Amino acid sequence: MKPNKISEAVVRRLPVYLRFLNELSASRIQTVSSQDLGEKLDLNPAQIRKDLAYFGEFGRKGVGYNVDYLIEKIRQILKLDKMMHVALVGTGNLGRALCNYNMYIKDNMKIVSVFDADESKKGTLINQLTVQPMQELSAAVKQHDISVGIITVPSAEAQNVADQFVAAGIRGILNFAPVVLKSIPGVRIHHADFTAELLSLAYYMDHINGSLNGEESQ
Amino acid sequence: MKPNKISEAVVRRLPVYLRFLNELSASRIQTVSSQDLGEKLDLNPAQIRKDLAYFGEFGRKGVGYNVDYLIEKIRQILKLDKMMHVALVGTGNLGRALCNYNMYIKDNMKIVSVFDADESKKGTLINQLTVQPMQELSAAVKQHDISVGIITVPSAEAQNVADQFVAAGIRGILNFAPVVLKSIPGVRIHHADFTAELLSLAYYMDHINGSLNGEESQ
DNA sequence: TAGATTGTTAATCGATTAACAATC
DNA sequence: TAGATTGTTAATCGATTAACAATC
Missing domain, CATH: 3.40.50.720 (NAD(P)-binding Rossmann-like Domain)
Structure with a gap:
């Protein structure tokens, strides 16, 4: 998907995703579905998929999202690599x-x-x-x-x-x-x-x- | 207006109104319009009127809102009188x-x-x-x-x-x-x-x- | 009165959710 | 393959804004 206008609501959810993904990564969990994320974060899975899709295709159909890859991507989006x-x-x-x-x-x-x-x-x-x-x-x-x-x-x-x-x-x-x-x-x-x-x-x-x-x- | 379902967004704006009204009161300003409030708080005047109207008719047509009266009303709504x-x-x-x-x-x-x-x-x-x-x-x-x-x-x-x-x-x-x-x-x-x-x-x-x-x- | 401003309905805008074809 | 899950479009829902009659 093209980077059109990203709404504030979407950007505000990214840190929430990121923090939970970091927890998963620390627990050595490698893959996560929008379903799983939705349950843990009290959000609609479709919303999570849509939010992420604004920035690229980060998941694999039938599989889900690779935790570490998604962390890397969200960190890039939020520009957390620059101090x-x-x-x-x-x-x-x-x-x-x-x-x-x-x-x-x-x-x-x-x-x-x-x-x-x-x-x-x-x-x-x-x-x-x-x-x-x-x-x-x-x-x-x-x-x-x-x-x-x-x-x-x-x-x-x-x-x-x-x-x-x-x-x-x-x-x-x-x-x-x-x-x-x-x-x-x-x-x-x-x-x-x-x-x-x-x-x-x-x-x-x-x-x-x-x-x-x-x-x-x- | 009847107190139906009040959205969270509305409730979250009430403290913002209240704080600015307190400033006005401290400056001895007695009346304020939704127009004035909107300019100061970066909100649409219609939205402010609508927000307040959920809880009652606090203003006077052609005049505006009495600052101290509105403060009192918002404090009641937020239940700030009980410690x-x-x-x-x-x-x-x-x-x-x-x-x-x-x-x-x-x-x-x-x-x-x-x-x-x-x-x-x-x-x-x-x-x-x-x-x-x-x-x-x-x-x-x-x-x-x-x-x-x-x-x-x-x-x-x-x-x-x-x-x-x-x-x-x-x-x-x-x-x-x-x-x-x-x-x-x-x-x-x-x-x-x-x-x-x-x-x-x-x-x-x-x-x-x-x-x-x-x-x-x- | 004439001008101003509310309260409220209607129109618009935007965000969330559902649905599903694509595909791993 | 069969089941699972994404990416995305379409439908729904809700919130914001515009408009205006009522009226101070």
Whole structure:
């Protein structure tokens, strides 16, 4: 199949496939069907086949998919073979946790520079990284070939940091602040919005027995 | 409008509306139109009106929505007025960061108990909470009326923790481990999957100039 | 009033699922 | 071969957007 427009929904499922395939590979399982994948990942097998078919013919009819081959292909698609350098701004609890993780983002991302607007934090060490003031962002992006920025500052400052990222030449941003950021064409912003996940989770609590909106329902 | 089946997409947008409305309220802005909201939140105004209309008639034709009234209504819908008690399992970097946050989850969620499978962590203090061993989970859920569980353990252990949550009577789970968890009907599992966000972000880097899949397939 | 904006129905768009020929 | 499973087209489903009467 030709690489037409791939929808976001498809791209977001690729990491999910990849992670499970890695598990299979670690268990020395060599072949997997869309059926198997669907059961484990709670997805429709036809959807999985269709998702993969956007990028090529990776399976064998009557057999299934070779696990290691499919891993290789998905890694290529997601471009996980190139190491990407990451800058993180905001050294609060979450920012420090991510720096200490760091290798959790293992496959292809590495936090190489850390920044904080608070001048008093300058020089602090976090997992071998020295906290820098924001004025040094632009130079660091050039020096370390940084392509991705992570925002872990309070909501009120997030847009400002995003703008500075863009000005410095960063083209991919992961924003942890619970606020919608404005971007420009060519810059991709993803949100890691777990506070929204929690709030929407609350909605579903006890909703099974349908006690919401008692006044108007039915 | 009658409260029929509300789609997940709608519920997920409610926290986004709420947060921006809170900003408006803080700025003493009393009225807002779906037009304004749409511009700020990058959404179609018709979609916003439709979303809100699922739950009632909150606006005034020709005028717009009263900010504080809409805040109140959305808080009711999401049930943010009741405080929910939360248990967290896994006191690694991320788990500790969330505990230290804690009030970040301010509106209606409070972490009241923290657990770790590692016995040697028993008794450790994290932001005034004492780390407990897993055997005490069930009793704590009853004692503190805990309704939500947060999972911040490694992927391999996440399903096991989820099962223990369910067995203890928890009906809402926020999972930070990058793995798909199996649930049972009546238990709601949300994922805070920022590693997937990063991996899918990588896909879009440089894809603007469309250099993917230069070779057709194979 | 005249202009603005909602609530809601109808039209459109896109994503998921079903079905099946191809073929391993 | 016979059974299994892909890749892909067609059918279905659901979500978004447009349009507009109601009305503030």
